[in-house]
Amino acid sequence: MNSRILVVDDENDILEVLELVLREEGFEVETASNVDSIFSKIEEFHPNLILLDVFLGEYDGRKVCSSIKTNNKTRDIPVIMLSAYSSLSGSIKEVGAEDFIPKPFSIYTLIDHIQRQISA
Secondary structure, X not given: OOOEEEEEOOOHHHHHHHHHHHHXXXXXXXXXXXXXXXXXXXXXXXXXXXXXXXXXXXEEHHHHHHHHHHOOOOOOOOEEEEEOOHHHHHHHHHOOOOEEEEOOOOHHHHHHHHHHHHHO
């Protein structure tokens, strides 16, 4: 069975590119452009990993990550956070995220980080 990845970003262009690239790499992919649907998507899709942008419009992805990590049903799902602000990497561990990738990133870097988290 292929690993499932939920990608959460408020920029549709990024969602489309990540979905295309991850499908090409053999992953099953579901996307969400807002935080309102995250928990329902997690419940329906059962992702093995979540890629989560730090800035989601009016929402802070770090708070979303914290909610995921404090929920008994979702806390064991690895979360990789993404941001153009590499200075935020230190605050990522505080909210329970397993990893951080600064934007822009290469596809090889992204796949490497995903593989490490899924196989951990």
